Amino acid sequence: MFKHIAALALVLCMGAPALAAEKAATDEAAPAAAGDKAPQAAETPAPANPGELSCKYYTVTMPDDWKAVMAPTENQGMINAVFARTAGSAVVPMVVAPRGVADGKMIAGMFAEQFKAEKPPVEKNGQFTFSFTEQGMPCQAWVTTEGDVFMVTTIKGNRKEGQAFLKQHVKSEEYAKLLPQ
Numbered sequence: 291m292f293k294h295i296a297a298l299a300l301v302l303c304m305g306a307p308a309l310a311a312e313k314a315a316t317d318e319a320a321p322a323a324a325g326d327k328a329p330q331a332a333e334t335p336a337p338a339n340p341g342e343l344s345c346k347y348y349t350v351t352m353p354d355d356w357k358a359v360m361a362p363t364e365n366q367g368m369i370n371a372v373f374a375r376t377a378g379s380a381v382v383p384m385v386v387a388p389r390g391v392a393d394g395k396m397i398a399g400m401f402a403e404q405f406k407a408e409k410p411p412v413e414k415n416g417q418f419t420f421s422f423t424e425q426g427m428p429c430q431a432w433v434t435t436e437g438d439v440f441m442v443t444t445i446k447g448n449r450k451e452g453q454a455f456l457k458q459h460v461k462s463e464e465y466a467k468l469l470p471q
Contacts, residue, residue, distance in 0.1 A: 345369045347386050347441070348462040348469065356455060373455065380447040382455055386468065389440040394418055397440050398433035405431065417471055432470035441468040 343350045345362035347369065352358065359372040359381070368387040374380070389397060398411035398418030411418040411433065418433040424446065431444045445452030453470075462469055 347439070347465045348460055351459045353455070353459055356459070375451055375455070380445060380451040380455070382443065382445055382452050384441065384443050386439055386441045388438060389435055394433055394435040394440065397435070401431060401433060401442060405429070415471055416467065434468045434470065436465050436467040439468070443470050
């Protein structure tokens with residue numbers, strides 16, 4: 291489990307640069323003609339349900355004003371995903387990994403320390419949350435567990451927009467306790 295912490299921290303830290311890159315890309319693309327998207331759509335084969343991304347633990351119905359910077363991808367037992375608001379105001383990285391013998395409190399404490407949280411994680415209804423700042427940007431993280439896995443969900447940037455995205459567009463019937471409440 292501990293070997294996964296460094297890899298998880300790296301994935302979760304990807305959000306802040308993605309937020310800045312999304313903002314820059316949005317600003318640069320604004321003057322472009324709307325027709326720029328048509329050739330790209332024709333060249334890329336469409337997935338079976340282009341508005342929905344899923345993994346074993348959750349399904350995301352993508353709203354028009356969000357995009358998957360990294361769709362849910364499994365690598366060495368971990369599932370990583372990064373979603374960003376196209377306006378560049380919020381990024382939501384999500385990581386699911388095996389928890390080994392560690393409980394949620396221990397995992398949350400390790401991440402809070404890694405991210406230099408202002409205060410220790412707070413537990414509410416079996417979920418742990420803490421705030422931190424990364425590259426001058428406010429961030430909120432949730433650490434949840436269910437069965438033999440844990441999930442770290444982070445909102446970087448506009449917390450209200452990130453929470454609305456999570457509540458409205460990320461669902462899980464079988465692993466509902468993994469989603470931030």
